[in-house]
Amino acid sequence: MSLMQTLVVPLLPDFPGLLGTSSDNASWLVTVTLLTSAVATPILSRLADMHGKRLMIVVSLLVLLAGSLLGAVSDSLVALIAARSLQGFAPALIPIGISMMRDELPPERIGGAVALMSATLGIGGAVGLPLSGVIYETFGWQAVFWGSVVMAAVMLVLVLVVVPESGVRTPGRFDWVGAILMSIALTSLLLGISKGGVWGWTSQWTLLSFTVAFLVFALWAPWELRTGEPLVDLRTSTRRPVLFTNIASLLAGFAMFANLLVATQQLQIPVASGVGFGLDVTEAGLAMLPGGVLMVLMAPVSAEVTRRFGARITLVTGLCITGFGYVVRVLLDATLAQLVLGVCIVSVGIAVSFAAMPVLIMQSVPISETAAANGLNTVVRSIGTSTCSATVAAVFAAGLVAGGYPSEAALHSMSWLAAGAAFLAAVVGFLIPARIAPVLATRPLEPGDTPAAVRADSVRRADVGTEVVVRGRVQRADGVPARLAVVSVLDRSGRQADWARADNDGRWSVVLPGAGEYLVICSAEGWAARSELRQLRPDAVPMLQLDHRLxxxxxxxxxxxxxxxxxxxxxxxxxxxxxxxxxxxxxxxxxxxxxxxxxxxxxxxxxxxxxxxxxxxxxxxxxxxxxxxxxxxxxxxxxxxxxxxxxxxxxxxxxxxxxxxxxxx
Incomplete structure (x- = not known):
């Protein structure tokens, strides 16, 4: 997926001549992928929770394969834009894959796996620039898309052969109205952000894009709060851990993308300008490669920090390292080695912080909504990267010197803005509650159990995929479904297994480490909470009733x-x-x-x-x-x-x- 993000970047300067079009039109080859990704990621993530995670991964790869084939055989701008829009389905793999790791891996391996997957975003982006440049110069621009065809086909076969389908799914009614409204709003918002610099920030098209986004979001939010099975559960998304994690993700996305945009431009600016190093695209990509490699090497470190101190500390630590890296970039950038050092420090911070975000999300949402919640987090992060791209364009345009290159003051200003975003995200990270429910609950305690035995049995259960989905209903004393009632399930040791929010018909579902006896706590607005010890198993539908109205x-x-x-x-x-x-x-x-x-x-x-x-x-x-x-x-x-x-x-x-x-x- 990270390769798809940078696949055509080295080709953009040559596309106007290759396709007989303008530079503005050619820029749609990047913009359309961003827009498609913003729409497809939350939709496919929600469908993954409902109908199967491997199924949606296969769908993403099939669409990516179709887009790559179309791009490889195309020779017109319209066909290439269509191909790049199909390739925009690839980013949905990230949140769906992370949520599948939670379903399939033992608890102690989830942190490391998520950290490694997050690190591949960095190294994929770093490798993509020199790789696509070499392929283009050697074999032609169609070969770049043929390479994508090969990668998508290999990944499709591997997923079908290796990856099992997750048994954690909660079928229901898909929120088509919410999906359509959210798609329109996100497309308008990102279109205004990404094209505002070209159209003019006060132009009618930019203002129209932002106005449409605001109005449609104003319709979408009440709909999501009212519908029983929303595309995005806003009540969960506004809980303090999820809300602050998403805010930190937006700011971290800004800081992450500034590292790629500012450094690659500074590396390629001619030496005569006084601020650049005169490298070509391939050389600049190779200079960025150490940072990508460090991101992979830091994966086990960030996982260990999360295991020992919690994901919140990992997030804050990574963001502080990122901010410090940008300060180094401002103070030390006279030589190529100093610039690469600053890039590496920022890359380490990004790797550490990005590894913590999915863990924080999964700790704070129902297990049956992990893909959808991570999908929203991915979209929020992409809004941050889009905002960064627009900001870089504006800052550099305001600080051009002779020859049309950004000045040293413009480069430093952008680094200071990125440092500020990173430090502000760290402050937001401190506001996330320190104590959050575990990613994967252990089984209920039994007489004679020891903590070590429970942990060992939990690992065995996770290895063989014994988690079960239990569905039930909750109603009021008058027989009316208790809409939006909250059901929390704990084992007999007091450890939370999962929680859920009932839909408009009172239906709820939770994911448990196994069938057994659990403490069920149910509450709804206006009714006295009720708790009872119940036998929960997947072949029974427990009915919970709230008897006393407040x-x-x-x-x-x-x-x-x-x-x-x-x-x-x-x-x-x-x-x-x-x-x-x-x-x-x-x-x-x-x-x-x-x-x-x-x-x-x-x-x-x-x-x-x-x-x-x-x-x-x-x-x-x-x-x-x-x-x-x-x-x-x-x-x-x-x-x-x-x-x-x-x-x-x-x-x-x-x-x-x-x-x-x-x-x-």
Whole structure:
């Protein structure tokens, strides 16, 4: 995939002459791949969670193969743009492959595997520049696409032969509306970012692109919150660990791409300019190669740091190294060796930080959504790289010197911006909660178990792929599905196995290390949480029921006697009604629990027409409010009347004393 990103970069200066077109039109060969990737990655990632990860990897490779074949036999710009758009399906392999590693590998090997896969992004991009340049100069530009055909075909065969299909899948209804809206919004956003420098940042086309993106995102977000099976679970994505990881990924993507763009340009700028080293494309690619090799060598180091100190520390450490590398780039770039040293330091930081991001994502989302969540993270990172590309173009254009080359001040300004992005991402990384659920839960504890035995058995289970998917339903006491209820499953040691959010029909699914007895905790807005020990297995559909609704309750009374059939109204600070009801024969009322906060509680006596209001603050600790009306001349209550605490006393008897929560008029 990383080779696809840089495949045609060395050919861009020659494509206008080869295809008889302009440089602006030729730039679409890079832009269209970016746009297709942004659309295809979240869609294929979600389909992978639903219908199988290997299946979607095969689909990605087949589309990549078709695009490569089309490019190899094409000789027109339109056909090549179509070919490059098909090659844009390749980046979906990254999040899907990472989520498959979680399904298939033992827990202690996941960190190293993810780190190694993340490192290949760096070395692939570094090798792609000199490799495609050599192939182009030796065999012609079509040979570059024929090389892609060979690689895609070999990978397709290897995936079919070696990679097993994951048993972790959650079939359901695909969110086509969300997919279409997200595709339009992302395409408009990235189109405006990538073409803004060419069109002009205040041109009508740039402003139209950003306006469309804003409006469609404004439609997409409410739809994703309302639909039962969203393409992107925004409630999970806005949880602090996921949200801050994605923000850090966007900034890290900016810092990563600046290393490639700025360094390769500085390496190729003529020596006469005073800031460049005059290397050709192949030589510049070879100069970038040590950084790519270091990224691979750092994979086991970053995995060990994650194992010992956690993924958050790994992320922050890598980002700080990246920022330090850019500072070195500014201070030491007088010789080729110094520039390569700065590139290597930045590459080490990128390798360490990028290895931690997928781990942080997988620790914070349901197991059944790992591919979709990593897909979103990949898209967010690509927005960062696109923003970096546009920023580099703007900064360099503003700092051109004689000959049309960027000045030393422009090169240093871009390095300072990248350093700032890296250090800001490190600050965001510190905000990620330090303690997060494990990537892969162990089996439930049994009598006589030791921690070492549990870990060893967990490894054996992961090796043979014994994880099971358990699907169930949750409903309220009235039989209505509990929409968006949260179900958390823990083993008997208190270790979380997985969690899930129910859809609009109350359906939920979790991935467990094996069938057995688990503690199931279920909660939904407005209902009291419920927990129970249940036998969970894939061939049964457990039904969870929430029996007790959370309410605002109390007693309306006067002179110690309950007032039946009194109207009780709860209004918020804006005066809008948050609920209304009438008291029963004992003066008791219940109103569904509104959002916590300050309200006005009002009671109206139907017989006397007397009304009374009081300010109340509804909190998690206090949801009961008694309201005592003034004792106006009323007929003596009958023999069978009852008080809030029992049968009514005889005439002349004193009523019950007001409780601690009573409100008197």
């Amino acid at each position: 309410t605002v309750a109390g007693v309306i009374s006067r002179g110690g006697w309950p007032i039946d059939d009194a109207l009780v109204v709860l209004t918020d600070s804006s005066g809008e009604s948050a609920g209304a009801t009438r008291t029963d024969e004992e003066g008791h009322y219940e109103i569904g629990l509104p959002p916590l906060g300050r309200y006005v509680l009002t009671a109206l006596d139907p017989r006397t027409g007397v009304a009374e209001s009081e300010d109340v603050v509804i909190s998690a600790q206090r949801r009961r409010f008694n309201l005592v009306l003034a004792d106006l001349s009323e007929p003596e209550p009958s023999e069978d009347a009852t008080s809030p605490s029992g049968p009514a006393p005889r005439a002349g008897a004193s009523g019950p004393a007001d409780g601690p929560g009573s409100l008197r008029w």
